[in-house]
Amino acid sequence: MTDVLAYALPVALGVGLAAAAGFRVFLPLLLMGLAVKGGYLPVSGDFLWVASTPALIMLAVAAVTEVFAYYVPVLDNLLDGIAGPTAVGAGIAISAAVMGDFPPMLKWTLAIIAGGGAAAATQGATTLLRGTSTVLTGGLGNHAVATGEIIGAIGMTLLALLLPYLAALAAIVFIIIAWRMILRRRRKPAAPV
Secondary structure (H helix, E strand, O other), rough: HHHHHHHHHHHHHHHHHHHHHHHOOOOHHHHHHHHHHHOOHHHHHHHHHOOOOOHHHHHHHHHHOOOOOOOOOOOHHHHHHHHHHHHHHHHHHHHHHHHOOOHHHHHEEEEEEHHHHHHHHHHHHHHHHHHHHHHHHHOHHHHHHHHHHHHHHHHHHHHHHHHHHHHHHHHHHHHHHHHHHHHHHHHHHHHOO
């Protein structure tokens, strides 16, 4: 039983951080790096680079660039094509980083399934939301979507760092609600023209 509890906290932390990477790829990595540098978040030795000064500078530049790029019409939709695979990779890496003491087979299996899955589901939901916003508002509503994604990335990252179990639960609830809304919208018959 204690083995299960010892594994539960890093998995919850990994899922929460990975879901945050689905909103924005670089903001959660930057905040994670700052938490590692401050001694708040332990990561496995292979991932200590995230707290190095060069990595933090690079992540800060990437995060600022990503945030502003999503406010540029047309570019925001193009970025979603790149962000999908990148978010999955970031979700896997973030999850593996916080599962430092796990046996390698368990660590990478959970990182790929739970971390990659959480990032993919969150990214997929926000990509579909942006696509819907583009169609319904001609792209004018995409700024609101971009702002919500920034808030989601920062909020989910902080929640994961402070209350990992609640972050994992919030990620699961968000994913379920978002995908239900998307599926419901897709099932609606088209209005006659």
